[in-house]
Amino acid sequence: EAQVTQNPRYLITVTGKKLTVTCSQNMNHEYMSWYRQDPGLGLRQIYYSMNVEVTDKGDVPEGYKVSRKEKRNFPLILESPSPNPTSLYFCASRGGGYGETYEQYFGPGTRLTVT
Amino acid sequence: AQSVTQLDSHVSVSEGTPVLLRCNYSSSYSPSLFWYVQHPNKGLQLLLKYTSAATLVKGINGFEAEFKKSETSFHLTKPSAHMSDAAEYFCVVSDQYGNKLVFGAGTILRVKS
Numbered sequence: 001e002a003q004v005t006q007n008p009r010y011l012i013t014v015t016g017k018k019l020t021v022t023c024s025q026n027m028n029h030e031y032m033s034w035y036r037q038d039p040g041l042g043l044r045q046i047y048y049s050m051n052v053e054v055t056d057k058g059d060v061p062e063g064y065k066v067s068r069k070e071k072r073n074f075p076l077i078l079e080s081p082s083p084n085p086t087s088l089y090f091c092a093s094r095g096g097g098y099g100e101t102y103e104q105y106f107g108p109g110t111r112l113t114v115t
Numbered sequence: 116a117q118s119v120t121q122l123d124s125h126v127s128v129s130e131g132t133p134v135l136l137r138c139n140y141s142s143s144y145s146p147s148l149f150w151y152v153q154h155p156n157k158g159l160q161l162l163l164k165y166t167s168a169a170t171l172v173k174g175i176n177g178f179e180a181e182f183k184k185s186e187t188s189f190h191l192t193k194p195s196a197h198m199s200d201a202a203e204y205f206c207v208v209s210d211q212y213g214n215k216l217v218f219g220a221g222t223i224l225r226v227k228s
Contacts, residue, residue, distance in 0.1 A: 031214065040124070042205055042218035043159075050214060058215065090158065096213065103149070104216065106159040 002027045004107035006091050012113045021076045021110050023091030031094045032074035033104065036060065036087040043090065049074055078112075086114045117142040117208045121219035129227045134178075134193040136222045138206030141187060147209040148189045149216075150180055154202045162204075165189065176200070201226045 004025045013019055025032065033048035035058075045058030049068040063085060065077040074093075078085055088111050092104040122137040140146060150162040163174025170182045180191045189206060206219040 033214075033216070035216075035218075040220055042220045043216075044218070045215060048214055056214070059217075092159075094213075103161040103164060106151075108158045 002105070004091055004093055004105050006089075006107040006110045008110060009108065010111050012115065014115055016080060018077070018079050019112075021078075021089060021091075021112070023074045023076065023107060024072050025074075025091075025093040025105070026072065027093060027095065027105065028071065029093035029095050029105075030071070031096070031104075032068070033058070033092045034064070034066065034074070034076045035090045035092065037090060037109075038087050046076065046089075084114065085112060087112060117146065117210060117215075117217050119206050119208050119217055119219040121204075121206050121222050123222050124220065125223045125225065127225040127227060128196045130198055131195050134191070134196045134200065134224065136191040136204050136206075136224065138189045138191065138219060139187055140189060140206070140208045142208055144211045147213070148180075148182065149207040149209070150174065150178070150189075150191050151205045151207060152202050153205065153221075159205070162191070196224075196226045198226050198228065200224060 007022045030051045034046040035043040037043045044060045046064050047066040049055040088109050090109050091107040094104040118141045120139045148165040151159045152162050153159050162178050163172045165172045165182045173179045178193050203221045203223050205221050208217050
């Protein structure tokens with residue numbers, strides 16, 4: 001089954017603790033992206049990657065890092081995120097090359113709570 | 116830069132009546148526009164997309180949207196609401212490279228029996 005998977009689905013952590021949320025897709029997509037969803041704000045893009053070793057900032061990259069060492073994986077790293085990282089995070093991927101606007105396929109989401 | 120404004124944060128309709136969810140966009144080039152739906156505690160699913168072909172776009176589950184360049188609008192409609200349509204709907208615009216998506220704030224649709 002074609003899908004985007006994220007792990008963990010739920011995570012409670014404390015301020016200042018580094019953590020990684022994994023994202024994997026089995027559709028051989030070149031493009032992958034991370035979003036955070038906050039009430040009343042919709043989804044905002046954190047980082048995206050157009051291919052292995054090619055990443056770029058979205059609208060809210062502060063406090064996050066990403067890496068793309070393999071085509072199928074695009075982990076999101078929270079080191080000392082600021083402002084409040086408590087949010088719902090979605091990973092997405094899409095097919096097509098540069099400039100294509102095919103639909104993005106979203107993972108199930110990771111709910112992160114930072115205390 | 117692009118932006119999206121969803122004009123209603125909440126819409127309530129009775130089952131069997133028409134649905135209208137309004138979206139205005141701003142873009143400095145010919146946009147690609149999407150509507151996504153998110154059911155409670157679920158991920159996002161694509162309803163339909165506009166990519167400069169026909170201005171009336173048909174999607175899944177009986178939804179459709181009309182691209183109106185003169186009004187910079189991309190409103191989502193459905194002739195007859197079903198209880199299963201209750202969800203949050205997002206209007207989305209893509210940059211010209213297909214890499215950056217800008218989401219509207221969302222419209223929560225409530226369907227009354």
